[in-house]
Amino acid sequence: MSITIRRPIVGPRRSPLKSQYILNSAASLLGVSLLIVTAVHITAKSADSISDEMSFAAALLFIGSCLTSHRAISKDDDRFEAIADKLFAAGLVVLTGGVLSFWF
Numbered sequence: 145m146s147i148t149i150r151r152p153i154v155g156p157r158r159s160p161l162k163s164q165y166i167l168n169s170a171a172s173l174l175g176v177s178l179l180i181v182t183a184v185h186i187t188a189k190s191a192d193s194i195s196d197e198m199s200f201a202a203a204l205l206f207i208g209s210c211l212t213s214h215r216a217i218s219k220d221d222d223r224f225e226a227i228a229d230k231l232f233a234a235g236l237v238v239l240t241g242g243v244l245s246f247w248f
Contacts, residue, residue, distance in 0.1 A: 166232050170209040177203035177239055198242030205235035
């Protein structure tokens with residue numbers, strides 16, 4: 145009696161059970177960025193710091209990341225996902241700077 149091992153069927157460039165798209169994380173951090181912009185304006189500290197401008201810039205980067213990641217999903221092209229990853233990383237750096245400028 146022989147044992148047959150079944151492997152999941154995957155596409156030509158896909159690995160099994162691996163989610164490689166950054167769309168969910170970028171959308172979540174987009175919400176965080178906009179929440180920070182709103183919080184800075186509610187506390188009336190927008191004149192004292194640049195954190196709202198930096199958080200808004202991060203939000204724009206996260207929007208770009210969401211759009212390019214969606215394009216990667218719809219066109220099945222990994223080049224767009226690489227661009228989305230770079231935009232996401234830039235958004236993280238800018239958002240970190242915005243949060244740090246709010247505290248100091």
